[in-house]
Amino acid sequence: MEKAKSGKNLLEINNLTVSYGDGKIITEVSFALKPGEIVCIAGESGCGKSTLIKAVLGIKQLGAIIEEGSIVLDGMDITRMSDEDRRQILGTQIGYVPQNTRGSFNNIRSYDVQYQETMRSHGLKFDRNEAIKCFDRLNFPDSDKLLFYQPWEMSGGMNQRMAIAQAVLLGPKLMLCDEATSVLDVTSQKEVIEELAKLRDELGWSILFITHNLGVASHIADKLGVMYAGRMVEYGNIRKVLDNPIHPYTKRLLSAIPGRDRKLPLGIEGRPPLDGAEWEGCNFVDRCIHGGEKCTEKMYKLVEVEPDHFASCMRGGQCNDNE
C-alpha cells in the first residue's frame, strides 16, 4: 500500500533518548512522518515501542522522560511543552488509539454521553449527525443506533472502531496506534486496518502504527522501523525492508513469522537485554551469528544501504547471508 506523500514532515523525532527516571529505555531514535504517511514500528516485547508513543503523547503521568532529542509536530517543538499547551493539542492534533480501548471508555455509559464529554473537554461541539455521518463513512452497521449503546454491549472489535470514530471527530492530523488491532480476531483486525487506511486516504492522516504483526505492517505501511532493545536498527520503505532486510535482527524477526507448514516459527534464541539502550556497542551482539568483538566497539548508527533504506549493523549491506 505505497502511498507515501512528499512535502514537509508532520512529525519529526530527532535523536530521542527516553527513560523512566533510571537507565535509558530508548536511545537516539530518529525518524519522520510526512502528511498522509503510515509508519509501522515493529520489534519484540520490551524494545520500547510504547515508550516511544508515550514520549510523543508527553503526558507526565505516563512517566516517560525525554532525556535528549526533540519531537516536532508540524514545525512546533512539543518536546517540553507545558501541560496546559499539551492539552490543546492532544485529541485535536494528536489522536491516540491504545491496544485495548475497553479501558478508555466507561463500560456502563452510552457512547453518546462519552463522545459529548470528550468533545466538550476539547472545547468542541458534539453534533450527533456528524457522528452518524462518520460511522457511515467508516461503514459501521446500524450507524443511527450506535451512539445509544454502552461499551459492554459491544464486541472488542466494535469498541475499538468506536474509539477510532471518536478520534476522527476530534480531527487530528496525526494518529498514534499502539497495537490497536492486536487483541482483535482476524476479521475485526482487517476491518480496523482498512478503516485506518481509508482515513489516511480521505483525511490525509499520518499514522504511527505500532504492531508485532509484520503481515499487518506489510499491508498498511509506507515505511517500517524495526526496534531492538531501545534502538532503531533498521528503517525505510516497507517493501525494501521486507524484501531486502539488512540487519540480522530484522532477518530473524522475519523468519519468526508463522508459516502454514504446521511448524512453530524459529523464534529468536535468547531475550533482548533489559539494559540494551545503555550499551556502548551493538546490543544484538549476543544473539547474532555474526556477533564479534568489533560489534561492541561503538554504537553503529543507521546508514543508508540503498535509497530510502537504512540499517545499523556494522556489516552494513554486507550482511546478506540467509540466516
Ligand SMILES: Nc1ncnc2c1ncn2[C@@H]1O[C@H](COP(=O)(O)OP(=O)(O)OP(=O)(O)O)[C@@H](O)[C@H]1O
Ligand atoms: N512506567 C514504566 N516505568 C519503568 N519502566 C517501564 C515503564 N513502562 C515500561 N517500562 C520498561 O520499558 C521497557 C520498554 O517497555 P515498552 O512498554 O515501551 O515496550 P514495548 O516494546 O511496547 O513492549 P510490548 O510489545 O510488550 O508492548 C521495558 O523494559 C519496560 O519494562
Ligand SMILES: [Mg+2]
Ligand atoms: Mg507496548
